[in-house]
Amino acid sequence: MYDRILLSTDGTVASEEAEAHALELAAAYDATLHALYVVDEDVVTAYSGDEYVDEAEGPEHGLEEHGEETLSELRSRASEAEVSIETAMQHGRPAETIVERADDNDADVLVLGTKRRPEEYRALLGSVTDRVLRLTTRPATVVKTEVSE
Numbered sequence: 001m002y003d004r005i006l007l008s009t010d011g012t013v014a015s016e017e018a019e020a021h022a023l024e025l026a027a028a029y030d031a032t033l034h035a036l037y038v039v040d041e042d043v044v045t046a047y048s049g050d051e052y053v054d055e056a057e058g059p060e061h062g063l064e065e066h067g068e069e070t071l072s073e074l075r076s077r078a079s080e081a082e083v084s085i086e087t088a089m090q091h092g093r094p095a096e097t098i099v100e101r102a103d104d105n106d107a108d109v110l111v112l113g114t115k116r117r118p119e120e121y122r123a124l125l126g127s128v129t130d131r132v133l134r135l136t137t138r139p140a141t142v143v144k145t146e147v148s149e
Helices: 013-029 039-047 057-082 092-106 119-125 126-134
Strands: 004-008 033-040 086-091 109-116 140-146
Touching: 004 013, 004 092, 013 033, 013 057, 013 109, 013 140, 033 039, 033 057, 033 092, 033 140, 057 086, 086 092, 092 109, 092 126, 126 140
Parallel strands: 004 033, 004 109, 033 086, 109 140
Antiparallel strands: none
């Protein structure tokens, strides 16, 4: 049923639960897990960088470093679970980049994490997961995580 599973992760608590679900799904179907970490270009370009001495101190470097750590940990967990995994880090707008990557990899299903938030919060700020669900034509599984406010 599933040969290619695309997991979008950002290393948050919500993503950790989605990661666990995606690993279980990939193991159950003997599927390849494609894990994607998106460096949000809006975050990178929101800061002028004037306060940084060099690029190694800027938000882009920090996000890339966090992405590498997140993907490395996920590769280790996949290895322990004997799941075939391919990881990638891309720069872009998260929702659009996730949908493009799913299309490029011909993903059978997307696995996304989200934090369960009050409706008012979502109405004001929205979420990447909500946007991905509106943009994609592919099946998707959303793993919700409770958060304390």
